[in-house]
Amino acid sequence: MSVESSNLVNVGRITAVYGVKGWVKVHSYTEPQENLFEYHPWFLKTKHGVKKIEIDDARPHGDAFVAHIVGVDDRDLALQYTAADIAIERDLLPELDDGEYYWSQLEGLVVFTQFDGKRQRLGTISKIMETGANDVLVVVADAESIDKRERLIPYVPEQFVLSVDLDAGEMLVDWDPEF
Template sequence: MAQFGIPHGILGWIRIFSFTKKKQNIFNYHPWYINESEKIEKVHIQFWKNKEKYFIVKIKDVSNRSEAKKLTNIYITIKENILPLLKNNEYYWKDIINCTIFNMENKKLGIVINLIETPSNDILVINNKSKNNINKKNILIPFIKNKVIKIVNINKKVIIVNWNYTFE
């Protein structure tokens, strides 16, 4: 849902970078959890402030810069059951990861390993481990419904795309 950045000041405040569509919505989801030293810990936010391009938070029991620095680059997660229910044919990015991509000719193109958000449309990052893929490059496919993305079946973890890709 988010990631801790660098400390902000000397009193234990730290930057966070929200991965939610509306960045401020990260504060609608609580509690937050972090995976620190193979142990899941709950994070209690006392205060937060909006800086122009990021947010800063004050976490309970983090009172100085050194303590805040230990959280740098740690990902913030939430329990899945607090996410809003979606309408039919809607899904979260997390649902798209690990879907298998096939083109219209039923040729497997690979597995979704990431998504990239751009101003015009999202981009699927497809890992193709085919022996023909000599350069080991990922395939980037624009997530444009009805034109490029024909079918998304989250239950079967399959996406059908109108995309022809050849390795050269």
């Protein structure tokens, strides 16, 4: 079965093996973190391609989780699944209210600033970082950016983030290009 990568969204990562009976350590990107286990099936994005798997048991472990993959019953086999992103089909994600976005929807958007009446291209969103106060957009320069700088812009709607246009692939911010 061929799986369209663009239909998949990352929701976690298998980071290491756990024990000798085929268990793996799992880091969840969902909020709350245990929601990761509500989604089935998982698709692992490995260096060898995309592989569909099912989880038959999981439990909290420290600040992450441990899980058992169906049919994986020894440490050596489990090792093949480490350092793999966990993805699910996008249509399994719940609908959001207007003005709410999944990180995966924002990553890759082109960012323009509307500062002092001038519209300038800052770059594209490469990732989003979670901080205590608010999320932070990591905007990296691209070929059409005003300069080659990376910028960290707080994701604060109506203060710094003026608009998001998913259809156009753009975000408009109020951000001093000198920062």
